[in-house]
Amino acid sequence: MLRVHFGDADLARTRLSSAPHPLWEIATSLHRLQTRQGRWAYAEWYRTIRQRLRDKGMEHALRTVLLPLFPRAAYFPDFLTPTHAADGLEAGLEGILATPRRRVLKEVAHLDRVVGAPAWAPTLAELSTRKELVGLLRAYYEAAIAPYEEVIHARIEAERAARCRELMDGGVEGMLAGLRPTMRWERSVLHVEYHPAVDRDLHLDGRGVLLVPSYFNWQRPVTLADPALPPAVIYPLTHEPSAPPPGHPAGAPAVSLTALLGRARAVTLHTVAAGATTGEIARAAGVAASSASRHAGALRDAGLVTSVRHGATVLHTLTPTGACVLRAALTRSRGTP
Structure with a gap:
């Protein structure tokens, strides 16, 4: 078990990696x-x-x-x-x-x-x-x-979207509490199911910590051996049997996008640009949750959306390909060359 000890200054300096390492x-x-x-x-x-x-x-x-x-x-x-x-x-x-x-x-x-x-x-x-x-x-x-790279970036963007929601709802401590099941937050200490399986204490001493989601890390987070180096915790993404394997083809929506996908799927693609649950897609598109799930699934199969389970809900975000499709459609609808 790795125990990461936080002070108030460390909470303010805790960051989430913006891209794969x-x-x-x-x-x-x-x-x-x-x-x-x-x-x-x-x-x-x-x-x-x-x-x-x-x-x-x-x-x-x-x-x-x-x-x-x-x-x-x-x-x-x-x-x-x-x-x-x-x-x-x-x-x-x-x-x-x-x-x-x-x-x-x-x-x-x-x-x-x-x-x-x-x-x-x-x-x-x-x-x-x-x-x-x-x-x-x-x-x-x-x-x-x-x-x-595309599927790795998409999965890490989905993880960032989930963690950012927790940050907005519960602050940094809420985000840390959401790092289950490989980590457990108890006020001032982050308990990490650490690889290697040895007991260790890491005191941040005002430096904060960089949280790095990793596609290829499996089940147990890791960190640097030297405590004098900038603190970082590299932790695994959640993989589900239903998720596509690596290398799988990976406001109001633009008119061209609606013509291509149909209104409901165009709204779905537009809605998940900032990360959205199935329920949020359903409300935005004005359809039942089961229909919203089918639309998200169709976009996922086309490589435009990635979906990860987040507690009792499923969070959908754009893949890099989906982001390019949406950006191109919006640019065209504004008449930008």
């Missing part, structure tokens, strides 16, 4: 390759990833470099998931290259003590070796993560 998605996807747990939730990804890596000639590097550096165990080096990656993959890779030599050696030595490090790992202190690693991480991202 590419290096944490690399790390957690590599963890998925080391276990059968949760395989049903990533079925299509599992079916294609090995073949794609084989086609790109990356199997040997995966086995001898990436999996040993990112063990699904008690520890892997913090410098491999720098905070810079909040600004995108390239910024994160630059953060790896900028890591001081002394810190790299310290974290590699800790990896060796905890789970065992490959014999070549200390050479990561040399910039030339890290440049090779960065090239490999970029290639792995392009093969294993980039083809699924």
Whole structure:
């Protein structure tokens, strides 16, 4: 259990990541390759990833470099998931290259003590070796993560919409209380079902914490090992058997949109732009809840909407494709070229 201790200043400085963290998605996807747990939730990804890596000639590097550096165990080096990656993959890779030599050696030595490090790992202190690693991480991202970016972004946007509703209704503490089932909020302490399964206390000391939803994290949140680093908790999204797998085709509505979809579905697409429950769609479209659910389902099957269960309700949000369709229709209706 990880216990994250908050003061009043920490509540004010708690943030929710605005986008997927590419290096944490690399790390957690590599963890998925080391276990059968949760395989049903990533079925299509599992079916294609090995073949794609084989086609790109990356199997040997995966086995001898990436999996040993990112063990699904008690520890892997913090410098491999720098905070810079909040600004995108390239910024994160630059953060790896900028890591001081002394810190790299310290974290590699800790990896060796905890789970065992490959014999070549200390050479990561040399910039030339890290440049090779960065090239490999970029290639792995392009093969294993980039083809699924749309669905990952859509699911994280849906998570952000759900958390923002809780923030508006109950403030930061309400948002923290909504992070069940992997986390439990008791005033001033966030109890986290932590991987690895060890007891640990993290005192924020006025720094706040960055909450990072991760598509490939499974069941147990993780955090950085070094408490002196900027605090972050990486936590899993909820996957349901009925949800489409990764890589699945993913005011008044514009007149062109109504002609294309019909009034009820055009209203549905317009309504979910800011996130909407099935009941809210029904009220906006003037239809029964069962009809609203069918309309949302049709848009979901077309790759325009994503749906996640949020407590007793289902929250619908636009996918990037749905947002593009709605934006294009609204632009056209305003006569903007």
